[in-house]
Amino acid sequence: MQALNPLKTPSFLQKIQWVADPVKYMESAAQQYPDLFTANVIGFGNTLVFVNHPEGQQELLTNDRKKFAALGKENKILQPLLGDHSIIMLEGDRHRRRRKLVMPSFHGDRMRGYGELICNITEKVFNQLPTDKPFSARSATQDISLQVILQTVFGVHEGEQSQQLKQGLALMADLFRSPFTSSFLFFPFLQKDLGAWSPWGKFLRDRQKLDKMLYAVIAERRRNNDANRIDILSLLMSAHDEAGNSMTDQELRDELMTLLFAGYETTATAMAWSLYWVHQQPEVREKLLQELDTLGDSPDPMSIFRLPYLTAVCNETLRIHPVAMLTFPRIVQEPVELLGHSLEPGKIVVGCVYLTHQREDLYPEPKQFKPERFLERQFSPYEFIPFGGGVRRCLGEALAVFEMKLVLATILSRYQLARAENQPEVPRRRGVTLAPARGVQMLITGKRAPQESLRSLATI
Numbered sequence: 001m002q003a004l005n006p007l008k009t010p011s012f013l014q015k016i017q018w019v020a021d022p023v024k025y026m027e028s029a030a031q032q033y034p035d036l037f038t039a040n041v042i043g044f045g046n047t048l049v050f051v052n053h054p055e056g057q058q059e060l061l062t063n064d065r066k067k068f069a070a071l072g073k074e075n076k077i078l079q080p081l082l083g084d085h086s087i088i089m090l091e092g093d094r095h096r097r098r099r100k101l102v103m104p105s106f107h108g109d110r111m112r113g114y115g116e117l118i119c120n121i122t123e124k125v126f127n128q129l130p131t132d133k134p135f136s137a138r139s140a141t142q143d144i145s146l147q148v149i150l151q152t153v154f155g156v157h158e159g160e161q162s163q164q165l166k167q168g169l170a171l172m173a174d175l176f177r178s179p180f181t182s183s184f185l186f187f188p189f190l191q192k193d194l195g196a197w198s199p200w201g202k203f204l205r206d207r208q209k210l211d212k213m214l215y216a217v218i219a220e221r222r223r224n225n226d227a228n229r230i231d232i233l234s235l236l237m238s239a240h241d242e243a244g245n246s247m248t249d250q251e252l253r254d255e256l257m258t259l260l261f262a263g264y265e266t267t268a269t270a271m272a273w274s275l276y277w278v279h280q281q282p283e284v285r286e287k288l289l290q291e292l293d294t295l296g297d298s299p300d301p302m303s304i305f306r307l308p309y310l311t312a313v314c315n316e317t318l319r320i321h322p323v324a325m326l327t328f329p330r331i332v333q334e335p336v337e338l339l340g341h342s343l344e345p346g347k348i349v350v351g352c353v354y355l356t357h358q359r360e361d362l363y364p365e366p367k368q369f370k371p372e373r374f375l376e377r378q379f380s381p382y383e384f385i386p387f388g389g390g391v392r393r394c395l396g397e398a399l400a401v402f403e404m405k406l407v408l409a410t411i412l413s414r415y416q417l418a419r420a421e422n423q424p425e426v427p428r429r430r431g432v433t434l435a436p437a438r439g440v441q442m443l444i445t446g447k448r449a450p451q452e453s454l455r456s457l458a459t460i
Contacts, residue, residue, distance in 0.1 A: 004049065004341050005033040011040040019186050022325060023354070023427055023434065026050070030355050036339050048329070048348050049338075052355035054362070056339045057382035060330055060351055061389035068330035068349065070095075070392045075328060077185055077432065080203070081172075081261055083254035087395070088262075088328070099395070101239045101247065102255065106232075106395055111402045113230050114152050115301025118403050121147045122410040129444055134420035136439035138272035144407055145268040146170060152399070153259050154217060155231025161217070168210040173265050175203050176431035185431065214253050232259065261431075263396045266323040267403055269435045274317040274408050276440045277369045279419050284371060285412065288313060292413050304409045305402055312371035314404050318386035319357045320369055323433045327351035327385065328392040353385050354434070416446045 007014060007029055017025040018041040029037050035053035051060055060068055075088050082088055087098045125143050129135050146166055150156045156165055176182045184190045184200055193201045221237060229235075236255060240246050247255070278285045291309045292299075304310065332347040343349065358366045362383050363373060387394035394400070411417070420441040428437035 004038045004343070005036065006038045006047070007032065007040070014040040015186075019183050019429065022429055026325070026352060026355055027358070030358070034359075036341060048350060049343065050326075050352045050355070051338065051349060052352040052359065053339055054356070054380060054382040057327075057351045057356060057385065057389070058380075059338055060349055061327065061382065061385075067333055067336045069333050070328055070330050070390065078261075080185070080191070080207075082257050083250070085248075085251045085254040086258040087255060088258055089254075095391070097241050098251075098255075099391070101241060102236065102395055104235065104239070106398050111398055112302060114148075114399070114402070115305075115406060117151055118144075118148055118406045119301065119410045121151070122407045123414060126411060126415055126444070131444050131446065134441050134443055137275045137442045138268060138436055138439040141271040141275070141407065142170070142173075142264070142268040145264050145271070145403070148267075148403055149260060149264045151231070153232040153263070154256065155221070155229055155233050156217065161213075165210075165213055165217070168206070168213055169260055169264070171206045172203075172210055173261065175199075175206065182429050182431050211253065214256055215249060218249050218252050259396065262394065263400060265431070265435075266433060267400045269323050269430070269433060270314075270317060270321075270400070271404055271407050272436055272440045273321045273425075274314060274404065275411065275417070275442065276419075276425050276436060277317060277320070278313065278408070278412070279417055279442065281369060284313060284369070288408075288412055292409055299409075301402075301406055305405050307405075307409075308375060309371065310405055310409060312374040314401065314408070315374045315384070316369055316371040317404075319363065319374075319384060320366070321427055321434065321436075322353045322357055322386045323435075324386070324388065325352065325354045325432075325434060327353060327388040327390075351385060351389070353388070356383065356385060412448075414448055415444050416448050418443050418445050 009017070014025070018039070025041075029039065029050065030052065036049065036051050036056060039048050039050055041048055051057060070091065078086070078088060087095065087102060090098055122144050125140055125147070129140065146169060149169075150162055150165060154165065156162045176185060181199060184203070191200050192198070193204055195201045196205055217233070218237075221233060225237070226234070227238070233252070233256065236247060236252060238246075278288060287309055291307050292304075295303055295307075327350055329348050329350050332343045332345050332349065334345055336343050338349070357363065360366060362379070381389055387397040387400075420443045421438075423438065425436040425438055425440055427434040
């Protein structure tokens, strides 16, 4: 049995590289040790074992609790954002009970009710964009994603309360938009309140304002409880555990923040990447339009959701640019062997989503955008893992994928778009995620008539 493979770069330099340029850091490490390596990165104690081989992922994510445990305390980097009562911070039986409470809110039947809403919000946002003027696709998809969150999760629609929440949520989410500002999450010694003008001081004051708004929404919902409401907040408020207990205001606040940061930023980024690649490769766009046009002028959202090529495009987007770089950490509980390496109790291990998706043996030419690979073969949950796995698999996966497909389909069906610049997009750290560095600059060149693609093909 082999010892673990430590990277040779000095520890402090590794920490800086991990925050400043995580993609380069991971790819350089994988060149030295393709399947598993030990890193010194900030936020996870002294050392962290990165695993990207599917067999190692399976061993880790199957989550045999005798070998590995998913402990919430190892997600402490997110505590300032999410609070102590978020499902991400819980562990053991508390985590299992909370997951059981939250999971029904994301059931497939619930998603169907959100379909028309998502399509309408998408059209509303894009109808407000100017023609023939560059705009940031990521800003547009952020706007869509935030409005979807406000209405499906918070149950808040048009009006003053909606605008205030929208501004407060956007301010909080945008604070960690670059590697520099993200460093405040990774280096606790930077978390000093030096007044409203200081980065951390501003974050604390923005968080306080947002908390006030969230508690006001919760209080109003408790006063006017309507059993017919289908927003996720109302469903969470009506849920009870085995002992008959419902969630407290603090627990509800922390879950709302979790749903915001796990669902708003991530989905917006994935949608922006999909627009980038579809317009980077005209043949992909043409195939998508042909498929969409088979559904007619007013397709049912569930019919859109089931389209095979659209599904392949979304999957390939999540493969080539996974928003989350790592799975949630696991802690070794007893001496174990992983991919021929011995791990002692207390060692922290993560699945590296990014490197798994870049493996040549799984995805030939991994830097190329090829949706067809998802039509040609099935990938296991340990080969394609954009939403993590095991007991920590993302609860919002169903809503995120549903939204991604409907937004992309609505935009392509209704608008003619083009890239506004020739420079390629590259992923850059945004908080604990990866986002397009330039925001995906695009132009709306006109509206698209339904079935236009099929008509143009008929004349060839």
